[in-house]
Amino acid sequence: MSAVDRCGLFRRCGALFALALALALALSIGGIGSSWAAGYYDLQPQKIADDTYVFIGAMENFSFDNHGAISNTAFIVTEDGVVVIDTGPSRLYGEAMRLAIGKVTDQPVAQVYITHAHPDHFLGNNAFDDVPIGALQGTIDAARQIGGDLATNLYNLVGAAMRGTNAVVPTQVVKDGDSATFGTHKLQLIGVAGHTAADLMVYDATTGVLFAGDIAFHDRAPTTPNADIDIWQKTLAATEKRDFKWLVPGHGPVSENSEPLKQTSDYLTWLITHFQDAAAKGDSQAEVLFDPLPPRWSRLAVEPGEYRRSVSHLYPAIERQSLIDAHAEIDPKAAGQGS
Amino acid sequence: MMNRIRTVLLAAALLAAPVVASAANTEVPEDPLQSSQWRYMAAKFFRNEPVVFDERVKVEAPAYAEDSLNTPVQISASGLEGVEHVLVFADMSPIVRVLDYYPVKADPSIGFAFKIQQATPIRAAMKTADGTWHVGGAWIDAQGGGCTAPSVASANPMWETRLGETEARLWSTGADQRLKFRVIHPMDTGLAAGIPAFYISELTIADADGQTLARITPHEPVSENPVFTVDLDVDKPVTLSGRDNNGNRFSAPVQGPSS
Numbered sequence: 001m002s003a004v005d006r007c008g009l010f011r012r013c014g015a016l017f018a019l020a021l022a023l024a025l026a027l028s029i030g031g032i033g034s035s036w037a038a039g040y041y042d043l044q045p046q047k048i049a050d051d052t053y054v055f056i057g058a059m060e061n062f063s064f065d066n067h068g069a070i071s072n073t074a075f076i077v078t079e080d081g082v083v084v085i086d087t088g089p090s091r092l093y094g095e096a097m098r099l100a101i102g103k104v105t106d107q108p109v110a111q112v113y114i115t116h117a118h119p120d121h122f123l124g125n126n127a128f129d130d131v132p133i134g135a136l137q138g139t140i141d142a143a144r145q146i147g148g149d150l151a152t153n154l155y156n157l158v159g160a161a162m163r164g165t166n167a168v169v170p171t172q173v174v175k176d177g178d179s180a181t182f183g184t185h186k187l188q189l190i191g192v193a194g195h196t197a198a199d200l201m202v203y204d205a206t207t208g209v210l211f212a213g214d215i216a217f218h219d220r221a222p223t224t225p226n227a228d229i230d231i232w233q234k235t236l237a238a239t240e241k242r243d244f245k246w247l248v249p250g251h252g253p254v255s256e257n258s259e260p261l262k263q264t265s266d267y268l269t270w271l272i273t274h275f276q277d278a279a280a281k282g283d284s285q286a287e288v289l290f291d292p293l294p295p296r297w298s299r300l301a302v303e304p305g306e307y308r309r310s311v312s313h314l315y316p317a318i319e320r321q322s323l324i325d326a327h328a329e330i331d332p333k334a335a336g337q338g339s
Numbered sequence: 340m341m342n343r344i345r346t347v348l349l350a351a352a353l354l355a356a357p358v359v360a361s362a363a364n365t366e367v368p369e370d371p372l373q374s375s376q377w378r379y380m381a382a383k384f385f386r387n388e389p390v391v392f393d394e395r396v397k398v399e400a401p402a403y404a405e406d407s408l409n410t411p412v413q414i415s416a417s418g419l420e421g422v423e424h425v426l427v428f429a430d431m432s433p434i435v436r437v438l439d440y441y442p443v444k445a446d447p448s449i450g451f452a453f454k455i456q457q458a459t460p461i462r463a464a465m466k467t468a469d470g471t472w473h474v475g476g477a478w479i480d481a482q483g484g485g486c487t488a489p490s491v492a493s494a495n496p497m498w499e500t501r502l503g504e505t506e507a508r509l510w511s512t513g514a515d516q517r518l519k520f521r522v523i524h525p526m527d528t529g530l531a532a533g534i535p536a537f538y539i540s541e542l543t544i545a546d547a548d549g550q551t552l553a554r555i556t557p558h559e560p561v562s563e564n565p566v567f568t569v570d571l572d573v574d575k576p577v578t579l580s581g582r583d584n585n586g587n588r589f590s591a592p593v594q595g596p597s598s
Contacts, residue, residue, distance in 0.1 A: 153482060225405075282510035282517045284450025284568040286399045286413035312405035316452075319566065323521055326508035 040067045040161045041088075041096035045104060048246055048254050049207040051077040051185065053104060055088075055097065057120070059220045059252060059301035062089075067161035068154055069093055071120040071250055074211055075101055076204060078183030081110025085202055085211045085248075087124030087133075089154060091165040094127025110182060113189070114170050115213030115250065116196045117142035118226075119150040125168035135170035136191050138198025142226075143169045174200065192239075194232025195222075195250075201239070208245030215239060218252030218260035221297070221306035222267055224313045229268050236265040252301070267297060271307070275315050279322035285315050368392055372460045372476050376430035383435070384426060384464065389471045395419045396475030398463050407485035409562045410455045414440075414463040415448035416475075421468040422447035431459035432560055433486050433530060439556040442569075445544075446515075450568035453560045454485030454528065490563045492525035493534050503589030505579055511596040516574055518544065518593065521566045524583060528559040539565070542581040546573055 045053035054074045058066040068089030075097070076083045082101055087094045098109065114122045114135040122143060125133055135143070147167025155162040176191030190201040195214040202211040214223070215235055240258045249260040278288045289311050293304055300306075367385075370377035371392055381390060399413040416422060425440040425447050433456055440449045447465050462476035492498035507520035522539060529536025542555040552571050571577065580590035 156482060282508070282519055282568070284413050284519070285409075285411035285452060285566070286401075286450055289401055289411065290399060308401055309405045311411070312401070312409065316409065316566070319519075320506070320521060323506035323508050323519065323566075326506075 041069055041093050043069075043093075043096050043100040045075075045100055046254070048248070049204075049209050052204065052207055052209050052246075053077075053101075054248055054254055055100070056253065057088075057251060061302050061305055062120070062154065062157040064159045066158070067093070068120060068123075068158040071118075071214075072248060072252075072254075073097060073121075073124075074248055075109075076182070076185055076187075076207075076209075077105045077107055078110075078185045079107075080182040082107050083182050083185070083187070084109055084112045084128065086115055086121045086213070086250075087112060087128055089120045089123050089158065089165075090162050091124065091126035092161055092163070094124030097124065098127055111180070112170075113174070113200060113202050113211075114139055114143075115200045115202075115211070116198060117147070117150075118196065118214065118223075119154045121213070121250070122170070123147075123151055123154065123162075123165050123167060125170070126165055129168055132172040133168070133170040134172040134174040134189075136175070136198040136200050137173050138193075138196075139200065140170050140173060142196070142198065143167055192235040194228055194235040196226040197228070199235070203242070203244065208243070209248060210239075210242065210244035210246065211248045212239065212250065212260070214250035215264070216247060216249035216260040217264050217267075218249040218255055219263070219299075220252040220301040221303045222264050223306055224271075224310045227313065229272055229314070232268060233265060236261050236268075240265075267300070270294070270297060271310055271314070272318070275311075275318045276322075279315070279319045282322075285311060285319065288315055372462075372478055374430045374460045376460075380428065380430055380435070380462075384428065385472050388466075390464070391471060391473055393419065393465075393473035393475060396463055396465055396473050398461055398475050398477045400461050400477045400479050402478070402480060404455045404479050404481035404485075407455050407481055408488060408491075409452040410461075410479060410481070410485070411450070411452045412461055413448070413450040413568075414475075415446070416463075416465055416473070419447065419465060419467065419473060422465045422473075423468060424466040425449065426464045426466070426472075427462065428464070429453070429455070429459045429461050429560065431457050434528060434559045436558045437461070437560045438558060440569075441554040441556075443551050443553055444546075444572045445553040446570040446572070448570050449555070450519075451557075451565055452562040454488075454526075454562055455479060455481045455560075456486040457481055486528050486560060487530045489531040489534055490525040490527050492563060493527060493531070498523060498525055503581075503583075503587060505589065505591040507579060507591060507593040509577070509593055509596050511574060512570070514572075514574055516571045516577075516596070517568065518571055518577060519566065519568045520579060520591075520593070521564060522581065522589070523564050526557075526559070526561055526563045526565060530559075536584065538584055539581055540584045542567070542579065544569065544571065545578050545580070546575055547578070552577060 043055045057071045073086040112128045112133040117139045151167045174189050178189040180187045186205045188203040192199050240261050247255045367381040395418045396416045404410040427438040428435050458480045460476045465473045501523045504523040510517040527534050527537040539557050544553045576595050577593050582588045
């Protein structure tokens with residue numbers, strides 16, 4: 001817009017418009033960019049151990065109201081910089097994390113670890129592209145293949161808080177058994193699977209905090225879009241045997257014991273048994289959707305929503321197995337006879 | 340005496356029923372789902388035939404389609420007698436007609452999954468012997484893309500050797516039986532670039548004597564490798580036969596319940 005045009009506007013709209021324009025200019029000069037992030041995401045770090053803080057996510061599904069901030073993210077302050085575990089759902093969330101971290105420490109962020117390639121855990125990577133972002137190879141592959149779709153999908157679900165978010169692929173490959181030392185903090189990287197094909201847990205041997213990612217859900221229904229339930233159960237059983245003082249689940253409150261692991265395992269056991277029973281009765285997929293949940297599970301946050309999502313993820317294969325089993329019982333020759 | 344009571348009850352039921360649009364009165368009832376397409380749908384499918392929204396016609400479907408390639412739906416109508424034809428359609432689908440079901444010796448109930456392209460009502464219209472269409476439905480929200488996505492099979496030529504393979508099972512429900520079966524088929528809609536429409540166009544369920552118990556006419560939106568669940572009014576083994584729009588035929592016997 002030229003100076004002449006602007007004068008024309010002033011003349012037509014009068015002093016009120018001029019005042020508004022001046023105010024807008026003053027605000028934009030005042031660095032409104034960073035306060036956008038703070039406006040969407042009011043992140044309050046919860047200190048759970050020495051140098052260790054968690055941002056607890058809303059125990060909800062994605063919505064315009066929560067701007068996608070539904071998972072737990074965390075950071076550890078060390079003399080060698082800050083280690084961040086998961087970056088949240090969006091660029092603005094990642095920026096809000098850095099603002100909140102800056103209020104706790106002057107240490108710069110040194111390292112990011114991503115637990116797995118789900119959109120609420122890694123789409124904040126945009127705000128951390130100046131530091132190494134470590135993840136398992138499977139997480140890197142998934143972020144590369146479907147990251148763009150996940151970001152688009154999330155934009156539809158949570159709206160404008162997603163603006164400026166691209167799926168930044170993690171830049172550093174980490175492996176199960178790797179260790180890393182930052183200041184006095186000795187970190188062990190634990191590569192597992194089950195919730196997705198590649199799940200990273202980070203254990204801080206110095207403080208005894210286990211960052212379990214979405215291997216563990218606590219008082220919030222587990223999600224299953226990329227889950228392999230058998231592998232997940234094996235991972236949960238192995239994790240219960242580990243020593244830790246604090247467990248940070250991917251969703252829900254931090255725990256001093258293995259309750260989130262047990263709860264997640266019990267839920268998955270119930271879910272699969274329920275689906276197998278329904279399939280054995282001949283229930284159709286849509287009928288299973290509306291089954292009532294037992295009280296222990298209907299109490300979980302985001303139920304029955306997550307149960308119904310899991311019907312789509314898990315029931316078709318179980319239903320199909322019930323048809324194949326029937327063939328085996330009756331007459332193997334009758335199975336699959338096309339003509 | 341009984342007949343008179345019945346007549347009175349029937350008249351009362353008719354009076355209590357929602358507005359019926361007849362050939363003489365082409366008024367279409369207000370859509371409880373408030374779809375912008377309803378009047379077009381009514382004109383397309385019901386012409387001048389009487390149509391009512393009927394709460395007995397149940398359409399169970401998720402409020403949100405988690406998998407746009409496999410959106411489950413269960414249709415039923417307990418208490419509605421004499422249903423000859425069940426028409427399932429989705430107002431906002433690029434191919435509106437999803438499936439036709441003709442229960443001969445069967446309940447007007449069918450479960451299956453379909454491909455959803457965008458948020459849409461999914462409706463079941465049941466034509467009873469008196470010629471009236473009874474309609475029920477539900478909205479499904481969706482990210483979509485199901486109808487214009489290529490089938491999984493189109494990327495893997497293995498399906499050619501297994502086309503028409505069937506897995507089926509019967510469950511005894513007292514004097515009746517539930518039949519569930521799955522047929523290997525790509526069910527390509529023709530809307531994915533470079534892949535022509537290729538779908539099962541007819542399925543017949545018959546008894547051992549060849550008497551038809553039910554017929555299903557799936558259309559393009561029905562999901563790949565479809566699973567159908569129907570409730571038959573017989574307790575004996577059945578046979579399944581069908582063909583697709585390319586003329587491939589397939590058939591399979593289904594034994595009785597194993598337990």
